[in-house]
Amino acid sequence: MAIFAWVLEIGGKGAAMSDFDVTRQTERDWVEVWRVLQPAFRAGESYPLPRDVSEEDARRYWIKTDGYNAVARDSAGLVIGVYYLRPDQGGPGDHICNAGYVIAEAARGKGYATALCLQSQDQAREMGFRGMKFNLVVSSNAAAIKAWKKAGMEIIATVPGAFRHPALGFVDANVMFKSL
Structure with a gap:
């Protein structure tokens, strides 16, 4: 178990964020994890999944045997x-990781x-x-792009019309990367 306290620059001023605890996801966590994932997946604005994805299919997408999941x-x-x-x-490309994040709706906009x-x-x-490489950062997801850039990620490519947004139609998707 690890506790983190972060200070982020918001509007030019340092703003202290409350402590939070990050642990490896366990089987017991799935119900709460699904409560966070489901609204994001249903919105269809950031993940390449059907909006009506079943809980079991979402679980298979989110949890991989060669991966690490955190809460x-x-x-x-x-x-x-x-x-x-x-x-x-x-194989020879396994030294670069891919990552995906979902922030609970009530916690968004707080860094x-x-x-x-x-x-x-x-x-x-x-x-x-x-x-670390993000393969599909939807260009209309300005909050995510801003957050990832603050974390040192850079846009290294843009794929035109790569994402079918439910309200905006075909939008570009960015590939982002950071050397670790």
Whole structure:
């Protein structure tokens, strides 16, 4: 178990974020993890899953045997966010990880996405990864792009029209990367 306190620059001023606890996800956590994932998956604005994805299919997507899943809880024990880390490729490409994050709706806009990304980078280094790559950051998801850039990720490519947004139609998707 690890406790983190982060200070992020918000509007030019340092703003202290409350402590949060990040632990490896266990079987017991799934119900709470699904409560965080389900609204994001149903919205269809950021993950390449059908909006009506079943809980079991979502679970198979989120949890991989070669990966690491984490749960972040605030000081009251409420789940504020979740993430996964896993090799982006196999074999000679397995030193670069892929990661995905979802912040609970009630915790959004408070800097947790950036803080979790930074914490996951530490976790990725501990696991031996030398870089982190996001394959599909939807260009209309400005909050995510801002958070990932604050965490040191850079846009290295943009794929035109790669994501079918439910309200905006075909939008671009960014590939982001950071050396670890």
